[in-house]
Each structure stands twice: as structure tokens, then as C-alpha cells.
Amino acid sequence: MGVEQKLGNMGVVTTTLENVVNWSRTNAMWPMLFGLACCAIEMMSAQAAHYDMSRFGMELMRASPRQSDLMIVAGRVSKKMGPVLRRLYDQMPEPKWVIAMGDCASCGGVFNNYAIYQGVDEVVPVDVYVAGCPPRPEALIHGVLTLYEKVNAMKLVEKPAEAK
Amino acid sequence: MEKSLEPILKDLQGKFGATYEEFRGELHCFVKAEQIIDALTLLRDAHHFELLSALTAVDYYPQNAPRFHVIYQLTSVSKNLSVQLRVPVNGDQPKVPTAANVYKVGLWRERELLDMFGIEFEGHPDPRRILMPDGTEGHPLRKDFPLGYEEPQFTFNYEEIDLRKPYVKE
Numbered sequence: 001m002g003v004e005q006k007l008g009n010m011g012v013v014t015t016t017l018e019n020v021v022n023w024s025r026t027n028a029m030w031p032m033l034f035g036l037a038c039c040a041i042e043m044m045s046a047q048a049a050h051y052d053m054s055r056f057g058m059e060l061m062r063a064s065p066r067q068s069d070l071m072i073v074a075g076r077v078s079k080k081m082g083p084v085l086r087r088l089y090d091q092m093p094e095p096k097w098v099i100a101m102g103d104c105a106s107c108g109g110v111f112n113n114y115a116i117y118q119g120v121d122e123v124v125p126v127d128v129y130v131a132g133c134p135p136r137p138e139a140l141i142h143g144v145l146t147l148y149e150k151v152n153a154m155k156l157v158e159k160p161a162e163a164k
Numbered sequence: 165m166e167k168s169l170e171p172i173l174k175d176l177q178g179k180f181g182a183t184y185e186e187f188r189g190e191l192h193c194f195v196k197a198e199q200i201i202d203a204l205t206l207l208r209d210a211h212h213f214e215l216l217s218a219l220t221a222v223d224y225y226p227q228n229a230p231r232f233h234v235i236y237q238l239t240s241v242s243k244n245l246s247v248q249l250r251v252p253v254n255g256d257q258p259k260v261p262t263a264a265n266v267y268k269v270g271l272w273r274e275r276e277l278l279d280m281f282g283i284e285f286e287g288h289p290d291p292r293r294i295l296m297p298d299g300t301e302g303h304p305l306r307k308d309f310p311l312g313y314e315e316p317q318f319t320f321n322y323e324e325i326d327l328r329k330p331y332v333k334e
Contacts, residue, residue: 079300080296083297086332107317108314114310114312118314118329121329121331121332122332125334
């Protein structure tokens with residue numbers, strides 16, 4: 001019923017373990033179901049039928065941090081939300097990644113005041129920043145694909161010479 | 165001013181010596197801090213002001229006497245009226261008796277005023293901050309509170325800010 005019937009016997013494919021691991025990580029990267037502000041609307045839109053992020057293996061938003069690989073910080077992080085966000089991040093299993101979606105999460109955006117963190121990188125380490133206020137769904141998907149490039153370049157074991 | 169507000173104003177003037185201002189048909193009555201509980205009780209019980217629709221404050225910094233106005237906006241749902249009571253308070257550590265025993269909503273509104281303006285409500289059962297995280301210094305809505313402005317990062321000062329930005333450790 002699958003591709004093997006159309007192509008005939010595909011036999012054996014050889015690859016490296018690293019490639020397989022990184023491929024499985026990128027193609028089943030489950031984001032956490034978690035939105036902080038208006039960027040979450042665009043995130044939902046990116047998930048929905050029109051933009052359909054499930055093409056990239058992200059069809060499942062997990063409501064629990066223990067089941068998710070990716071945290072999309074969609075919106076401004078207030079000083080009171082910071083510890084909560086950090087706690088959610090700490091509950092996620094390794095390996096884990098963070099996308100700062102939008103200007104507010106990246107650098108504070110227009111909210112340059114006492115209540116808002118000037119960038120979520122003061123709370124959790126960020127892998128990809130997506131600019132825009134809010135970013136269009138295409139921009140978020142581009143950010144996700146940029147993250148995939150980063151993940152695909154990851155090494156399972158650091159070579160001794162490269163190790164710090 | 166609406167005709168139906170006049171007996172209320174007379175009552176407040178007679179019992180508390182309240183002065184008043186009128187602004188676009190709204191009535192603002194000034195009462196002293198030690199009278200505010202009696203004034204609120206009177207308005208609630210005798211004049212059917214069932215709702216404390218707003219409890220807020222204004223900071224008139226650098227003026228020091230009065231520095232703040234504590235503002236009680238009362239609404240009468242049954243009579244379709246609203247009246248504002250203002251309590252002028254002096255100095256940086258103002259104290260006002262709590263209105264939580266007259267209007268329950270005062271419990272949270274007064275915590276907000278404590279948080280944002282540093283106005284202490286004597287007799288409040290749970291005087292904690294309500295909006296800002298515990299351990300915050302100062303009161304953000306005071307006029308002498310620093311704006312907390314951080315310098316934006318552009319191409320020309322990217323590295324300089326990058327060095328001192330408090331990035332989190334893993």
C-alpha cells in the first residue's frame with residue numbers, strides 16, 4: 001500500500017546513525033501547546049489547514065511539557081510569567097529547543113517598560129529568533145525550518161579534537 | 165449635575181463637610197481619609213450605591229500635599245447614578261482605612277493600589293502585591309518610578325549591548 005509497492009523492492013538503505021537520529025528528531029518535533037499573546041494567533045494559523053505545519057512533522061501540539069521537544073514562545077513575557085516559563089522549560093525532556101516568535105519574545109518589542117522581559121533569552125536559551133509583529137505563518141514555518149537545519153547539523157558525539 | 169444627585173451631595177456635605185467639584189455633569193466629592201468608611205457606608209445603605217465600580221488613585225507628584233488622590237467610583241445600578249469620592253492623602257507613605265468591609269471588591273482593588281502606588285490600607289486582611297512578582301522594588305505607577313527603559317539594540321551598538329545583556333545560562 002505504501003511507497004514500496006510503487007517502487008518495487010527498495011532493499012537496504014545505508015546511512016549514518018547521526019542522520020537517522022537527526023531525521024527522526026526533525027520529523028517528529030512536537031511543540032508545546034502554549035501561547036502568551038497575539039503571536040499565538042499566528043501560531044494557530046500556521047498549525048491549521050491553510051499553512052499546515054504538520055507537513056513538517058509538527059501536527060501534534062502537546063499540552064504537557066514532558067511530551068514536547070520544542071517551545072515556541074509566542075508573545076511578550078512579563079516579569080511574572082518568566083519563572084513560570086522557565087519552569088515549563090525545565091520540565092521538558094532533553095533534547096529541547098526554543099523558538100522566540102515575534103519581536104516581543106525576541107527583544108521586548110514595543111514594550112520597553114518595567115513589566116516585560118527585554119527578550120526571552122534572559123529566561124531560557126533561544127535557538128531561533130523569528131522577527132515580525134506578529135510574524136506571518138510563513139515566517140514561523142521558516143523559523144522552524146531554520147531550526148531543522150540546526151538540528152540536522154548536530155553531532156551525536158563531539159569529536160575529541162573539537163571538544164572544548 | 166443631575167437633580168437626583170443633589171440630595172446625596174447635601175447629605176455628604178451635612179454629615180462630612182464634603183467639598184465637591186463638578187466635571188461634565190459628574191460629581192466628585194472630597195472627603196477626609198478618616199471619614200471615608202462612614203461615607204461609603206452611608207452611600208451604600210442610604211442611597212443604594214451597590215457597586216464600587218472602580219477603586220484607583222492618581223499621583224500628583226511632585227506636589228506633596230496632597231500627593232495622591234484615592235478615588236472611589238460608586239455606581240447605583242438601581243437608580244442609574246454614579247458618584248465619585250476622592251480622598252486626598254499627603255506624603256510618600258500614605259495610609260487610608262480599608263474599604264473591604266463595606267465593599268468586598270476592595271480586597272483586590274486595595275492590593276492593586278498597594279502594589280502600584282504604595283498606598284497602605286489599614287486593616288486590610290491580606291496586604292500583598294497582586295500584579296507584580298514578590299520582591300519587586302518600588303511602585304510602578306508612581307510618577308517618580310523610573311520608566312525602566314532599556315536601550316534598544318541596533319547595528320551600531322549591537323556588541324556593546326550584547327556584552328551586558330543578562331542572557332540566561334543553560
